[in-house]
Amino acid sequence: MSDDKTLRRNLADRLAAAGHLRSDRWRRAVVQTPRHEFLRGGYFRRVDGVGPTGWEPVMPDAPAWLPATYSDDSLVTQIAGTIAPGDIRGLIFRSPTSSSTMxxxxxxxxxxxxxxxxxxxxxxxxxxxxxxxxxxxxxxxxxxxxxxxxxxxxxxxxxxxxxxxxxxxxxxxxxxxxxxxxxxxxxxxxxxxxxxxxxxxxxxxxxxxxxxxxxxxxxxxxxxxxxxxxxxxxxxxxxxxxxxxxxxxxxHHPPSLGVLPDLADGEERETSIGPDVLDDWTIRFVAQLAAPRTQLVRVSVDGGAERPVLIDVDAGAWAALHREGDHWIVRQGGPDRVWDRIEEHVTRWRRDGSPGLDHFRITVTPEAQTITWL
Ligand SMILES: C[S@@+](CC[C@H](N)C(=O)[O-])C[C@H]1O[C@@H](n2cnc3c(N)ncnc32)[C@H](O)[C@@H]1O
CATH class of the missing domain: 3.40.50.150 (Vaccinia Virus protein VP39)
Known part of the structure; x- marks a missing residue:
C-alpha cells in the first residue's frame, strides 16, 4: 500500500476511534479521498514567538508535508486574502483567510x-x-x-x-x-x-x-x-x-476599531460580574447574544495594567472594566450601555441554571435570528 493510502486509513481509524467518523459511507469517503491532493500548493505552519503570530510556508518537497496533510489539523492555505504558500519564503505576519479545515x-x-x-x-x-x-x-x-x-x-x-x-x-x-x-x-x-x-x-x-x-x-x-x-x-x-x-x-468580519473612545468619558458603576467571565466559551456566547456587534480588546492606558474594553463601533458604544479591591467597576459611554445588556443576559442565564450550548434553540425568519436557551 502506498504511503498516502496508509496515512488515509490511519486518519480514518483515528477519526472513528474518537467518535467523529460514525458511518461506513463517510469512512469510505475519507479512506478514498486523498487530502494531500488538496494541499499540493503547500500550507502555512504557525510560528509563535514573543511578537505576533507568524506563518511559514511548508511546500510538498518538505518531509513534513505529506504526514501533515493527514494530521487532524486545520492547514492554512491563504493569508491576508491573497497570499498562497508558494508566494513567499520566510515568515508572514497577517491573518489566515483560507484553509483546509481539520x-x-x-x-x-x-x-x-x-x-x-x-x-x-x-x-x-x-x-x-x-x-x-x-x-x-x-x-x-x-x-x-x-x-x-x-x-x-x-x-x-x-x-x-x-x-x-x-x-x-x-x-x-x-x-x-x-x-x-x-x-x-x-x-x-x-x-x-x-x-x-x-x-x-x-x-x-x-x-x-x-x-x-x-x-x-x-x-x-x-x-x-x-x-x-x-x-x-x-x-x-x-x-x-x-x-x-x-x-x-x-x-461578516468586524469593522476596524477606528479611533479608540476616550476611556475617561462616560459613567462608572460597580458591576456584579467581571470581564473574567468572558474567558468562558459559553458565557462569551451568551454575552455575544446580548451585544452581537461588540468587539473585545485589551487596552493599556499610560503603561498601566491591561483593561478589557468592549466596543460596538457602529453604535459608538463602549464599556471599559477594571478592578478596585475585590470589586469590578465598569465605565460605559456612547448611546448604548453594552455592559448593562451583557450583565443582565448572563445573570438571567445563570439564574436559569447555566444551561450548556447544546440546550440552546435557534429560530431564523426572513427578518431576524433568535437564539435562546430552554
Ligand atoms: C475554512 S475554509 C473552508 C474549508 C474547506 N471546506 C476545505 O475543506 O478545505 C473557509 C472558506 O470560506 C471562504 N469564504 C469566506 N467567506 C465566504 C463567503 N461569504 N462566501 C463563500 N465563501 C466564503 C473562505 O475564502 C475560505 O476559503
Missing part, C-alpha cells in the same frame, strides 16, 4: 448533515475543495454545488477536485447570498462561520431541508447550529455543542 471537524459536520442518497447539497466555503470532494464521493458530483468568495481559491479547488476525479458545480461569489440560480437544496452546509443565518439560505432550501452552519460573534465564541426549514419560510433548530469554530464569512 478533518475531525469536517467529518463531524458531514455526519451531522444527515444526508441521504439523491439529496442536493449546497456547500458555502469551498476552500481547498477537500470537504467538497468528500460530499462528491458520498452523493455524486451532480448533486453537489460549492460557493467560494475568493476566485483564486476556487480556481485552485477546481484543479484539485479535477485531479481527484470530481467535477461538482463550483460557483465564485458571496455564499451569504447562497446560490440564487441553483436551488432548491435538501441540505446547506457552511464551512465558514456566520453572524446570522442568511435569509437567502431559507429561500433556497426545500421544505424540510436542513441548514448546518456555525454561528459566531465578534467575541469569537461560536457553535454549530442545525435548522430545519418549514413551509412558511422560517427555520428552527438547535445548537449542537462542542465548541466548533470556523473562520468568519468575509462580509
Amino acid at each position: 478533518p475531525s471537524l469536517v467529518v463531524r459536520m458531514l455526519e451531522e448533515l444527515n444526508v441521504d442518497d439523491g439529496m442536493r447539497v449546497l456547500e458555502i466555503g469551498t476552500g481547498t475543495g477537500y470537504s467538497t470532494a468528500l460530499l462528491c464521493h458520498r452523493l455524486g458530483d451532480d448533486l453537489v454545488t460549492s460557493v467560494e468568495v475568493d476566485e483564486d481559491v476556487s480556481i485552485r479547488a477546481r484543479a484539485s477536485l479535477g485531479a481527484t476525479g470530481h467535477m461538482p458545480r463550483l460557483v465564485v461569489g458571496d455564499g451569504l447570498a447562497g446560490d440564487p440560480h441553483g436551488g432548491p437544496y435538501d441540505r446547506i452546509v457552511a464551512t465558514c462561520g456566520v453572524l446570522a443565518i442568511p435569509p437567502a439560505w431559507l429561500v433556497q432550501s426545500r421544505t424540510g431541508g436542513q441548514i448546518l452552519a456555525t454561528v459566531c460573534g465578534w467575541m469569537y465564541s461560536s457553535e454549530l447550529a442545525r435548522l430545519t426549514v418549514s413551509d412558511d419560510g422560517t427555520a428552527h433548530g438547535r445548537l449542537l455543542g462542542g465548541q466548533i469554530s470556523f473562520m468568519l464569512a468575509r462580509p
Whole structure:
C-alpha cells in the first residue's frame, strides 16, 4: 500500500476511534479521498514567538508535508486574502483567510448533515475543495454545488477536485447570498462561520431541508447550529455543542476599531460580574447574544495594567472594566450601555441554571435570528 493510502486509513481509524467518523459511507469517503491532493500548493505552519503570530510556508518537497496533510489539523492555505504558500519564503505576519479545515471537524459536520442518497447539497466555503470532494464521493458530483468568495481559491479547488476525479458545480461569489440560480437544496452546509443565518439560505432550501452552519460573534465564541426549514419560510433548530469554530464569512468580519473612545468619558458603576467571565466559551456566547456587534480588546492606558474594553463601533458604544479591591467597576459611554445588556443576559442565564450550548434553540425568519436557551 502506498504511503498516502496508509496515512488515509490511519486518519480514518483515528477519526472513528474518537467518535467523529460514525458511518461506513463517510469512512469510505475519507479512506478514498486523498487530502494531500488538496494541499499540493503547500500550507502555512504557525510560528509563535514573543511578537505576533507568524506563518511559514511548508511546500510538498518538505518531509513534513505529506504526514501533515493527514494530521487532524486545520492547514492554512491563504493569508491576508491573497497570499498562497508558494508566494513567499520566510515568515508572514497577517491573518489566515483560507484553509483546509481539520478533518475531525469536517467529518463531524458531514455526519451531522444527515444526508441521504439523491439529496442536493449546497456547500458555502469551498476552500481547498477537500470537504467538497468528500460530499462528491458520498452523493455524486451532480448533486453537489460549492460557493467560494475568493476566485483564486476556487480556481485552485477546481484543479484539485479535477485531479481527484470530481467535477461538482463550483460557483465564485458571496455564499451569504447562497446560490440564487441553483436551488432548491435538501441540505446547506457552511464551512465558514456566520453572524446570522442568511435569509437567502431559507429561500433556497426545500421544505424540510436542513441548514448546518456555525454561528459566531465578534467575541469569537461560536457553535454549530442545525435548522430545519418549514413551509412558511422560517427555520428552527438547535445548537449542537462542542465548541466548533470556523473562520468568519468575509462580509461578516468586524469593522476596524477606528479611533479608540476616550476611556475617561462616560459613567462608572460597580458591576456584579467581571470581564473574567468572558474567558468562558459559553458565557462569551451568551454575552455575544446580548451585544452581537461588540468587539473585545485589551487596552493599556499610560503603561498601566491591561483593561478589557468592549466596543460596538457602529453604535459608538463602549464599556471599559477594571478592578478596585475585590470589586469590578465598569465605565460605559456612547448611546448604548453594552455592559448593562451583557450583565443582565448572563445573570438571567445563570439564574436559569447555566444551561450548556447544546440546550440552546435557534429560530431564523426572513427578518431576524433568535437564539435562546430552554
Ligand atoms: C475554512 S475554509 C473552508 C474549508 C474547506 N471546506 C476545505 O475543506 O478545505 C473557509 C472558506 O470560506 C471562504 N469564504 C469566506 N467567506 C465566504 C463567503 N461569504 N462566501 C463563500 N465563501 C466564503 C473562505 O475564502 C475560505 O476559503
